[in-house]
Structures are given as C-alpha cells and as structure tokens.
Amino acid sequence: MNERSECAGALMPVSPMARALELAMEGARAGEVPVGAVVVSAGGEIVAGACNRVERDRDPSAHAEIIALREAGRLAGSPRLVGHDLYVTLEPCPMCAHAIALARIRRLYYGAEDEKGGGVDNGARIFSLTSCHHRPEVYGGIGAAAAAGLLRQFFRERR
Amino acid sequence: MNERSECAGALMPVSPMARALELAMEGARAGEVPVGAVVVSAGGEIVAGACNRVERDRDPSAHAEIIALREAGRLAGSPRLVGHDLYVTLEPCPMCAHAIALARIRRLYYGAEDEKGGGVDNGARIFSLTSCHHRPEVYGGIGAAAAAGLLRQFFRERR
16 A cells, blocks of 8 residues: 555545644644644655644644745745645645645645535635635545544533 | 924824835835835834735745734734734735734725725725625725835836
8 A cells, every 4th residue: 555545546545634633633732723734845745744733823824835835935945835735634724725826836735624614625725815816726535534523522512 | 393293193103104105115125026014002102013025935826915924913812802903004805904803903004905805995895795704994095096006116117
C-alpha cells in the first residue's frame, strides 16, 4: 500500500488531508478551533502546514489557511503560489477563501462543509463573484466525517 | 487649529487617516500597492499601523489591514479588538473585510471606494451577509481623493 487511497486517484491524495487533520488535532489540544491546513507544491510535496493560532497569537487573522499560505509564500519566494494546492479540514471562511484566490492556489480540497461560516460553497461564495480574479478548482467533502467529528467534539467539550 | 477638522466632528478624526495615507506612501516607495491602515484603540490612540507588504514578505495575505489587526491584537492581548476602530485608505477586499468582522472592529473608516476589488460596499458585501456575526459601523469616502490619487499615480507609473 502506498500513501494514496486506491479509489481516490491522483486528484485526491490521502496524505495531505491526513496531515491537515493531524494539525487540526494539535490545534484542539492547544485550545484552538480544530482546523488544519497544508499547502502542496506543484511537485506534490507538502511545503507548509498549520492549525489555527487565533487565541495563542491573539491574531484575528490566524486561521490555519492564512498561516500555511504565508509560510508557503516565504518558501516559494513569491506571494503567488502558482501550481500549488491547499488542503484544509473545514470549508474556508470568506477571509481565507479570498486569500486563496490572492495566492493563485490551483486546487482547493476541503473537508467538512461549513454552512454557517463558510465562504466557498456557502455565504459569500467568494470564487463565484465576478470580481474574483482567480478561481481554484474546488473539491469539497474530502475526509469530511473526521474533520466534522473533531469540530463537534471540540465544541461539545466547551459547552 | 487642533488635529481634527472642524467640519468633520468627533466621528471623523483627521489624524488616523492622515497617518494611514502616510503609510500608503511608504508602501508605494517600497514598490507595494499603496494602501495604509491604522487601528485606533477605544481611548482614541493609534495603536498599530501598516502598509501592504505582499511583495516584500512574499505573503499573499499581507494587506495593510491584516498586518495592523495582527499587531493590534498582540498589543491588546486578545484577537477580539472590542471598541477599536480601523482606518484604511482603500475599501477593504473580502479577505480584509472578514478579518475586520472576526476582530470585532467597532467602526471602519475607509478612503477610496474600490468598485472592482472592494468587499464592503461592492462585490461580496461581507458585512451584509446573514452569516456575518459582527458588523462594524462603516464610513466610506474619508480622504478619498488623496488615497485614490496615490493609487492612480502608482499604477500609471507601472504601466
């Protein structure tokens, strides 16, 4: 067995989302809303990954996606991550969705849908706006059950 | 003469926007799209300010507003900047508008309207979404001519 699931094919490698889920769990242990994200280079390598750091960094913008994009830009030497893909355990909010467009991410894979807070297939639908200059290919529902379960558990324990 | 314009009144202090414009000019000199932002505390003090750093930091998320919010959160010791206001020379994009909502900014003052890229009074209209949990008061057009002139000059010189 290699790291890719046999049925998913090349468009849905398992390991980046598994890594994003690990990062989400790390976030939960640190008291952050459990969302994890990784950026994968055009060559298929995971080049950056993060979980939310909003509370720890006292940074309202410190969602997993923003931190992973920033790190990937630094490593790529450009804010335009042409050919890069982003994997995140939860549908990005409008802030992160627009950052993904600004970064020229090629493909966005997300886990659980976020009917209340999402900005890709819900709410602002950032990539559908005529003012959106770059639209990644979007694949939702990748590893959704695990990602949603983690979030449910996190909020149940804090109620 | 004190620092407030006589006709503008208490809701529209001149100096934070003047400082934001200065920061925008600093950005232009460094080759960044000239947008500047400052955060003002509940007590009326400028606590953070930034211009775009997208190219210098190779960071797709490094808009002036995001950097100023991050710095203000760090200084306030919380990602929730209750009672704080944000001044920015250009209508925020959807990324920054949603970050402003996440940060619970009380009042947003912006300079030039951005019909193509804006996400407050144009495009995504982030604060009008039913999914938006926090809506700042919004005052547009503050120092708009100077801010728009700076942007026009910047893009004319680069054509």
